Amino acid sequence: MNRRLRSSLLFDRRSIRYPLARLIISAVFLSISLALLSDAFLMLDSVRGDIRRTLTDAGNAAGTAANAAVVFQDAKVARDVLRMFEAYPEVEAAALYTKEGVRLASYGNDQLLPIDAQHGVATLRDIGLLAKTATLSLPIEVDNSRVGSVYLQARLENYWQTYLSSMTTTFVVALVAGGLALILAMRFLNRIILPVRMLAEAANDARLRQDFAPRGIPVADNEIGDLVRNFNALLAEVEAGRKLLQSQHDELEQLVAERTAELLAAKDSADAANAAKSRFLAAASHDLRQPIHAMRLFQETLSDTALDDEQRRIADYLDLSTRNLAEILNALLDVSKLDGGIVKPRIEVVSSYSLVCKIEAEFAPLALAKGLRFKLFFPQLELMLFTDAALLYSQLRNFIDNAIKYTDSGGVLVGFRRRRGSALIQVWDSGIGIAPDQLEVIFDEYFQADNPQRDRAKGLGLGLAIAKRIGGVLGTQLRCRSHPAKGSMFEIGVPLADALQALPDGVSSACVAGFDASVAFAGCHVVVIEDDVMAAKAIELALTAHGLLVALFSCAEEALADPGLENADFYIVDYRLPGMNGIQFLDEIQKRTPRHIKATLLTGEAYHQLMQMTPPLRWKVLFKPIDSASLIYEMGVQNVVHRHESSLAAAVGRW
Numbered sequence: 078m079n080r081r082l083r084s085s086l087l088f089d090r091r092s093i094r095y096p097l098a099r100l101i102i103s104a105v106f107l108s109i110s111l112a113l114l115s116d117a118f119l120m121l122d123s124v125r126g127d128i129r130r131t132l133t134d135a136g137n138a139a140g141t142a143a144n145a146a147v148v149f150q151d152a153k154v155a156r157d158v159l160r161m162f163e164a165y166p167e168v169e170a171a172a173l174y175t176k177e178g179v180r181l182a183s184y185g186n187d188q189l190l191p192i193d194a195q196h197g198v199a200t201l202r203d204i205g206l207l208a209k210t211a212t213l214s215l216p217i218e219v220d221n222s223r224v225g226s227v228y229l230q231a232r233l234e235n236y237w238q239t240y241l242s243s244m245t246t247t248f249v250v251a252l253v254a255g256g257l258a259l260i261l262a263m264r265f266l267n268r269i270i271l272p273v274r275m276l277a278e279a280a281n282d283a284r285l286r287q288d289f290a291p292r293g294i295p296v297a298d299n300e301i302g303d304l305v306r307n308f309n310a311l312l313a314e315v316e317a318g319r320k321l322l323q324s325q326h327d328e329l330e331q332l333v334a335e336r337t338a339e340l341l342a343a344k345d346s347a348d349a350a351n352a353a354k355s356r357f358l359a360a361a362s363h364d365l366r367q368p369i370h371a372m373r374l375f376q377e378t379l380s381d382t383a384l385d386d387e388q389r390r391i392a393d394y395l396d397l398s399t400r401n402l403a404e405i406l407n408a409l410l411d412v413s414k415l416d417g418g419i420v421k422p423r424i425e426v427v428s429s430y431s432l433v434c435k436i437e438a439e440f441a442p443l444a445l446a447k448g449l450r451f452k453l454f455f456p457q458l459e460l461m462l463f464t465d466a467a468l469l470y471s472q473l474r475n476f477i478d479n480a481i482k483y484t485d486s487g488g489v490l491v492g493f494r495r496r497r498g499s500a501l502i503q504v505w506d507s508g509i510g511i512a513p514d515q516l517e518v519i520f521d522e523y524f525q526a527d528n529p530q531r532d533r534a535k536g537l538g539l540g541l542a543i544a545k546r547i548g549g550v551l552g553t554q555l556r557c558r559s560h561p562a563k564g565s566m567f568e569i570g571v572p573l574a575d576a577l578q579a580l581p582d583g584v585s586s587a588c589v590a591g592f593d594a595s596v597a598f599a600g601c602h603v604v605v606i607e608d609d610v611m612a613a614k615a616i617e618l619a620l621t622a623h624g625l626l627v628a629l630f631s632c633a634e635e636a637l638a639d640p641g642l643e644n645a646d647f648y649i650v651d652y653r654l655p656g657m658n659g660i661q662f663l664d665e666i667q668k669r670t671p672r673h674i675k676a677t678l679l680t681g682e683a684y685h686q687l688m689q690m691t692p693p694l695r696w697k698v699l700f701k702p703i704d705s706a707s708l709i710y711e712m713g714v715q716n717v718v719h720r721h722e723s724s725l726a727a728a729v730g731r732w
Contacts, residue, residue, distance in 0.1 A: 101262045109255045116247050124240045125204045132213045132229055135165050140217040140227045143173055146182075147217050147225035150175060155182035167231040169210075173217075174226045181225070194226045207237050276308055289316035367609050367681055370702035372399050374615030377705045381622050422465040422550055426574045429460040429493050429500065432470060436491055440477050447481060450488025460493055460500045463574040468547045475544045476504040476567045484508035487564070499570045506566075511559035519557065604645040606630045606662065607679070608654055616649065619705035633662035643670045647712055652680035652698075663696055675715045679703070 139158055146154035155173045162168040162184050170185035178194035194214070204211055211233055217225040279292040291309035376399055380392050433453055444451035462469070473491075480489045487507025494501045511519060519541055548555050548569065559565035603625045607613035610631075617627045628645070630636035632655050643666065650659035657665075659678050667674055681701040697711060 098263060102259060105255045105258050105262075109251045113248060113251055117244055120240060120243055121206065124236050128204055128211055128231070128233060128236055131165070131167070132211065132231055133215070135162065135168065136213055136215040136227050136229050139171070139173070140215055140225075143227070144217050144219050144224060147173060147175060148219060150181060152182050156184075158182075159184035162229075165231075167233070167235060168229055169232050170230045172228045174228065176224050185230075189230050190228060194228070204233075208233055276305065279308070283312060289313065289319070367612055367701065369399065370679075370681070371609065371611040371615045373702045373704050374612070374619045378615065378618040378622055422468060424463060424465055427462040427464055427466040427469065429455060429462055432462075432466075432473070433491075433493070435470065436473065436477065439474070440481060440489075443481050444489055447485070449481065449484055449486070452488060452490045454490060454492035454494075456493065456495060460495060461574040462500055463572045464551060468551055469569075469571065472544045472547050472569060473502065473504070475541060479541070480504050480506035480508060480565070480567075484564075495573070496570070498573055500573055501568055501570055503566055503568045505564065507564040510561040510563050511557070511565055512561050600624070600626065601646045602626050602628070602644065603647045603649060604628050604630070604636060604642060606633060606636050606648075606650045606654065606659065608632060608651060612651075616708075619708070620649075623705075623709060633657035633659070633665075636662070637665065642666065646675070647715075648674060648676035649708070650676060650678055652678050652682060660696070667695075675712070677708070677711050677715075 139161060142161070143155050143158040145151075146158060159171055159173065159182055162171050168185065170183070170187070170189040172183040172190045173181045174194035175181055180190070180193065183190055209232065211231050213229045213231075215227050216223045217227060275294050279294065282292075283289055289312040291312055292305075294305045376392065376396050380389075380396065384392060433455055437451075437453060441451045477489065477491060484506045485508070489507075490503075490505040492501075492503045492505070494503070545555060553569050553571065556568040557565065558568075601624075603620055605613060605616050605620070605627055607616060607629070608631050613629055613631070617629050620627050628636075628639070630639070633650075634656055636642055648663060648666065650662055652659040654662070659680075663674070663676050663678070666676075676696050678696050678698045679701060680698060697715070699707060699711060
């Protein structure tokens with residue numbers, strides 16, 4: 078097409094090129110205009126948002142850092158806090174005010190600051206276009222109570238300079254892009270419109286009718302002609318490929334069905350084997366724990382005897398190895414029980430104070446031994462949790478144990494907080510922290526963030542895996558936030574039993590506060606029933622070393638035949654016995670005497686197995702393997718509780 082013909086078509090209203098040219102020109106200029114306007118408004122909102130965020134973040138950071146200084150009206154510390162605004166060149170003046178509105182400290186130009194907080198209330202809702210300054214006043218709160226305020230005044234010249242520069246650049250780029258688009262569109266419009274329209278119609282016809290026969294489109298011997306010929310060749314290849322694809326599709330469907338059936342069968346077999354393994358380990362937990370239980374008691378009794386230095390060193394190594402073996406076995410058995418679906422939650426109302434007492438009794442000495450601070454935070458109004466006490470405490474033990482284990486300086490904080498219908502339990506530490514790329518794998522089995530040498534003293538790497546599985550059983554989610562070299566926070570949410578009242582004040586803490594580990598048990602008569610010879614001998618040696626008189630029996634029937642059985646001060650009974658089990662034995666003893674007997678059950682069973690096999694327990698249960706210190710401690714605690722209940726009953730009787 079010569080130049081004259083192209084020129085005539087450009088101004089010929091009957092040609093399709095004319096309305097298309099008008100449409101292209103209108104669309105380009107309309108797009109440029111809308112883009113410039115929308116960009117101007119969006120960028121203006123962005124600048125205003127940046128101003129608000131920057132000043133609000135700066136004010137909140139200053140308020141958080143200075144809350145203690147404002148509360149105690151420490152002007153020196155307050156001035157030091159305000160020096161943080163040196164990092165914000167746009168802030169030309171700032172001040173901290175007390176609750177009464179008195180200025181405590183200032184930064185920058187004091188003439189720009191209000192004399193008191195009542196004259197300095199301002200917000201950042203409306204920032205005018207090209208406004209020179211902006212002011213902000215934010216309250217400083219501690220425990221939801223206002224203790225003061227922070228006031229800022231900032232210059233905005235840099236923000237508006239950036240805004241105008243960006244708008245100028247955008248305008249120039251838009252004009253250049255629009256001009257280029259018009260030139261290119263007008264240049265190639267005639268060359269492509271007709272052949273492309275015919276090709277589009279042919280393609281649409283082939284798609285709708287699924288007819289891939291070549292189309293007769295008249296074209297010249299040029300590139301457009303090559304395009305049409307290639308299109309026809311493509312149609313022929315598509316038809317041949319469609320037939321081949323259908324054949325392959327049929328074969329693939331058959332192959333996929335066969336392989337799927339094989340994979341499902343293999344998966345079912347693997348699942349069955351894994352479940353059987355888990356059930357076997359859970360069922361065999363008693364027999365696996367029994368020899369370790371005896372080893373622990375024998376070793377502790379040996380350590381209490383007169384040993385020379387070399388023997389003492391060997392005994393200490395034996396104690397460490399035995400404890401590591403017990404921890405590894407317990408962790409593996411716990412994982413197996415959880416994977417096997419054996420553990421079922423026993424939901425009940427749990428006192429948060431009782432959890433706090435147990436946590437403090439177990440972990441405060443461990444933190445003290447490492448020179449760490451150990452803090453407990455809980456509200457004055459006791460939180461009553463609706464959960465499984467044993468499973469929840471197992472989760473918390475893993476979190477707190479890891480926090481102490483991986484913290485060398487600073488401390489550990491365990492906090493209980495009310496959040497609507499739930500209690501948030503958080504464990505904070507100032508330890509090594511966790512890298513962001515490891516947050517997704519810390520709950521995997523055998524993963525340890527800082528133990529590449531697999532040092533068994535740092536555990537087996539199953540604690541968090543067990544905690545995650547327990548969370549699945551209880552239906553709770555675990556959350557973790559961490560910063561490398563700064564510390565970590567693990568959090569779980571537990572439902573609250575809002576309709577129930579708290580336990581009487583002082584009862585939950587009486588056991589811990591009233592028990593003294595140095596209480597003498599000399600002369601106390603203890604009945605021990607244990608069918609395992611080695612475990613029984615170990616218990617006897619451990620108790621005898623503390624001055625107790627031990628009567629040892631291998632079965633419940635033999636013990637019941639003893640005429641002085643009801644006069645014992647304490648009963649230590651294995652749950653799994655030949656004939657009558659430990660619970661049945663204790664119930665029988667309780668029937669024979671009017672006084673409340675003090676007793677402890679020893680078992681290698683899983684906790685929830687025991688709950689499913691028996692009515693609700695009236696006796697304290699200790700799970701094997703245990704050490705003599707735990708056994709003696711439990712006896713002392715029951716003595717304290719017994720004295721507390723007796724004193725309470727006497728007081729009620731006198732009243």
